[in-house]
Amino acid sequence: MNFQETFAKILRSDLPLQGKLDAFKVEFDTRLAPPAAVEALHRSVDELIASGAPDRALKVGDVAPAFTLPDPDGNPVSSAALLAKGPLVVSFYRGVWCPYCNYELTALEAARSQIEARGASLVAISQQLAPNSRKSQRQNGLGFPILGDHAGEVAAQFNLRWTLPEYLRVAHRTLGADLPQFNGEDSWTLPMSARYIIAQDGSIVYAEVNGDYTRRPEPSAMFPVLDQLARQSVA
Numbered sequence: 001m002n003f004q005e006t007f008a009k010i011l012r013s014d015l016p017l018q019g020k021l022d023a024f025k026v027e028f029d030t031r032l033a034p035p036a037a038v039e040a041l042h043r044s045v046d047e048l049i050a051s052g053a054p055d056r057a058l059k060v061g062d063v064a065p066a067f068t069l070p071d072p073d074g075n076p077v078s079s080a081a082l083l084a085k086g087p088l089v090v091s092f093y094r095g096v097w098c099p100y101c102n103y104e105l106t107a108l109e110a111a112r113s114q115i116e117a118r119g120a121s122l123v124a125i126s127q128q129l130a131p132n133s134r135k136s137q138r139q140n141g142l143g144f145p146i147l148g149d150h151a152g153e154v155a156a157q158f159n160l161r162w163t164l165p166e167y168l169r170v171a172h173r174t175l176g177a178d179l180p181q182f183n184g185e186d187s188w189t190l191p192m193s194a195r196y197i198i199a200q201d202g203s204i205v206y207a208e209v210n211g212d213y214t215r216r217p218e219p220s221a222m223f224p225v226l227d228q229l230a231r232q233s234v235a
Contacts, residue, residue: 003032007099017107017218021100025214040171049211057159057209064198065157069147072133077147086119087229088198092160092191093126096136097177104216105140111219112143118226127152129184155191164188197225
C-alpha cells in the first residue's frame, strides 16, 4: 500500500484517535518514509520538547488573545463573535500535508455534534493558504472552518509558533511538504500541536500542547470541561 492507501485504511478502522496515530506512525517510520527523513523528524521532536517550548505556550488560566481570521472563502471569523454564543474549541492545524493532523480533524468532526450540543463552537487555525484549507475541509468532510493564520501570527500570540531548523526543512522537502508552497510565505514556521477551550470570558479552561505532533488527545477529553461550563452558565 502507498501513503494514501495506508492513511485511508487506518482511518476506516475502529481504533481511537491515538491508536490511529500510532498505527500510522509505525507504517510511516518503517515503510513509507526514507530513513534519513524519519531520523530528522524524530530529532526535531526531541529538540523541540527539550527546548521547553511546549511549557511556554498559553495554558489554563491564561487569557486567550482575541483574533479575527478569514475562513477558506475569505469571510472574516471573529473569536469575540463566536464567544458571544458560547465556549470556543480551537485546534491548531499544521496543514493538509500532515496525516496526523488530518486524523485529528476527522476525530473532531466525528465529535462535533457532541461539542456543539454542549454549546460550544469549533474552529481549526492553520498557516496554510485558503485553497489548501478548502482541500482539507473537503477531504476530511469537515463541517467546521479552517481559519487562515498568515505566517502564524495568532499561533505566535498563543506561544505555539516555532521555526524549523535547516535539516528539518530538507526532510520536509523530501517528503513533499515544502512549507513556503503550502503557506504562501517563507518563514518555515509551524504551530505546535495544540487544542484549547476558551470560556466566554476569554479565559483558557483547557489546554493540550505537545511538541510531539504524533500525540493527540481524544476529543472526548474535552467533554467534562464543556459540561462544567454548561452547568456554570445556567447556575
